[in-house]
Amino acid sequence: MERLQPKVYVKNELGRALLGEFVGTMILLLIGTSVVAQHELPRVRINEQIGVNIGFGLAIAFGVAVSAKLSGGHINPAVSLMFLSFGSLKPLRFILYTLVQIAGAFVGAALTFVLYNDAINNFDGGNHTVVGAHKTAQIFASYPAPHLGTINGLTDQIIATAVFCFLIAHFTDERRTSYPNWVRPLLIGLSFVAIGTAFSFNCGYPCNPARDFGPRLFTLLAGYGGETFTYRGWWWVPIVGPFIGALIGAWLYQFTIGFHTSIEVLTKYAIVEGPKKSEHIKEEGEQLVQS
Numbered sequence: 001m002e003r004l005q006p007k008v009y010v011k012n013e014l015g016r017a018l019l020g021e022f023v024g025t026m027i028l029l030l031i032g033t034s035v036v037a038q039h040e041l042p043r044v045r046i047n048e049q050i051g052v053n054i055g056f057g058l059a060i061a062f063g064v065a066v067s068a069k070l071s072g073g074h075i076n077p078a079v080s081l082m083f084l085s086f087g088s089l090k091p092l093r094f095i096l097y098t099l100v101q102i103a104g105a106f107v108g109a110a111l112t113f114v115l116y117n118d119a120i121n122n123f124d125g126g127n128h129t130v131v132g133a134h135k136t137a138q139i140f141a142s143y144p145a146p147h148l149g150t151i152n153g154l155t156d157q158i159i160a161t162a163v164f165c166f167l168i169a170h171f172t173d174e175r176r177t178s179y180p181n182w183v184r185p186l187l188i189g190l191s192f193v194a195i196g197t198a199f200s201f202n203c204g205y206p207c208n209p210a211r212d213f214g215p216r217l218f219t220l221l222a223g224y225g226g227e228t229f230t231y232r233g234w235w236w237v238p239i240v241g242p243f244i245g246a247l248i249g250a251w252l253y254q255f256t257i258g259f260h261t262s263i264e265v266l267t268k269y270a271i272v273e274g275p276k277k278s279e280h281i282k283e284e285g286e287q288l289v290q291s
Helices: 013-040 049-071 077-085 091-115 117-124 150-171 181-199 209-224 227-233 237-256 263-268 275-290
Strands: none
Touching: 013 049, 013 091, 013 117, 013 209, 049 181, 077 091, 077 150, 077 209, 077 237, 091 117, 091 209, 150 181, 150 237, 209 227, 209 237
């Protein structure tokens, strides 16, 4: 290992970050869409909806954990936009992150399609469709429920992603929170389990433009037809909605919680941290007050 690493090591920091985002998003979609496949394809369902919620939450946790040290573990353009708005990400890096996240999502969905190819063909008879009793396109991308209109769908994605990014902004706020680095991916994944159990009924809670667009593009090329993009004019909703929701959730956190966490609050709740941690928190609080 020690002799091989220098030969394959990516020397460019941006290149390493893009690789991390690609791999993390690929893991997210491979696990996530496979969980959905196990929910949709069997005649007697293996995964109930709660299984999908937990599976996608774990997929996010592992995707973030794998890529965190290389890129920050965004694996979601909406999350990258949140950090761009915080000034933590440069515009060019945001664009490149978004592109590799879409590419990673595309590859992850393609791997699921290969893995479950026989099961998909057995279910739909090789006639890959977006609608009908034997539709399978919903394994890979989101589609609105029959009752859902475009405006309500957009509202759904704004609210769900706002809640998700509110929580991510809190978990990653290193100046004002004391979560260990190792626990943050688990908390982010767990928060998405909550999003799924609360917001999946309307359209399946994509809350991630890359997670939806990459697999949707794959299904177009894999023989599902143009309806993947034309069906009820839906395709843009899980792209625009999460971007809007991410900014709302991120800055709602800052204006309601983040900016109001002063020295008194930081030290008041440091009950179980021990003396050294309490002193560190107090110093951080003093810096916040002075700034």
